[in-house]
Amino acid sequence: DAGVTQSPTHLIKTRGQQVTLRCSPKSGHDTVSWYQQALGQGPQFIFQYYEEEERQRGNFPDRFSGHQFPNYSSELNVNALLLGDSALYLCASSFLAEFQETQYFGPGTRLLVL
Amino acid sequence: RKEVEQDPGPFNVPEGATVAFNCTYSNSASQSFFWYRQDCRKEPKLLMSVYSSGNEDGRFTAQLNRASQYISLLIRDSKLSDSATYLCVVNKEAQGGKLIFGQGTELSVKP
Numbered sequence: 001d002a003g004v005t006q007s008p009t010h011l012i013k014t015r016g017q018q019v020t021l022r023c024s025p026k027s028g029h030d031t032v033s034w035y036q037q038a039l040g041q042g043p044q045f046i047f048q049y050y051e052e053e054e055r056q057r058g059n060f061p062d063r064f065s066g067h068q069f070p071n072y073s074s075e076l077n078v079n080a081l082l083l084g085d086s087a088l089y090l091c092a093s094s095f096l097a098e099f100q101e102t103q104y105f106g107p108g109t110r111l112l113v114l
Numbered sequence: 115r116k117e118v119e120q121d122p123g124p125f126n127v128p129e130g131a132t133v134a135f136n137c138t139y140s141n142s143a144s145q146s147f148f149w150y151r152q153d154c155r156k157e158p159k160l161l162m163s164v165y166s167s168g169n170e171d172g173r174f175t176a177q178l179n180r181a182s183q184y185i186s187l188l189i190r191d192s193k194l195s196d197s198a199t200y201l202c203v204v205n206k207e208a209q210g211g212k213l214i215f216g217q218g219t220e221l222s223v224k225p
Binding site for chain 1: 118146148156157158159160163201205208209210211212213214215216217218
């Protein structure tokens with residue numbers, strides 16, 4: 001049973017560019033959440049997708065947008081990159097109806113903005 | 115005030131030691147609670163969910179005190195392989211919802 005997968009593993013961009021990160025959830029999961037983890041900090045919630053809709057959003061600007069596809073996979077897009085966007089971007093999948101739903105994380109995409 | 119606060123680290127302990135991590139959360143409406151473990155440059159992995167009655171998994175014991183909004187994790191007989199960052203995590207919802215992470219506490223177990 002494949003776990004959560006993310007691509008690419010590493011990415012280097014320059015300020016002002018745009019980036020797209022991808023996530024495939026664990027088999028049987030229908031919900032995808034995205035988190036940003038800066039060095040030395042805990043992950044911060046960006047947004048969550050369920051049934052192809054954004055279900056919740058954290059305190060991130062509109063430069064951060066996402067999408068969920070019918071097969072439950074998801075993309076995170078970041079426009080107009082800033083140096084401060086350099087971080088580990090984590091995707092987590094879950095099954096929404098599960099009692100005390102548990103989120104399982106992918107290996108992350110490490111983004112460096114120069 | 116941060117929504118989830120953890121003991122500052124790092125904790126440096128010898129093999130075989132017992133170590134305790136503490137965590138407090140600010141939102142009394144929080145519904146679900148977890149400890150995740152994160153190895154260096156890796157993703158967080160669920161260590162255990164935390165229930166009101168307390169729960170144990172081998173050498174690991176987690177406790178929740180809703181009245182004090184306090185969560186703890188006890189590791190007995192520490193192993194070198196326990197070296198990692200331990201993240202206290204809270205969710206305001208039992209289903210769905212965002213995970214709110216503490217900053218994490220680094221544990222280093224020495225021979």
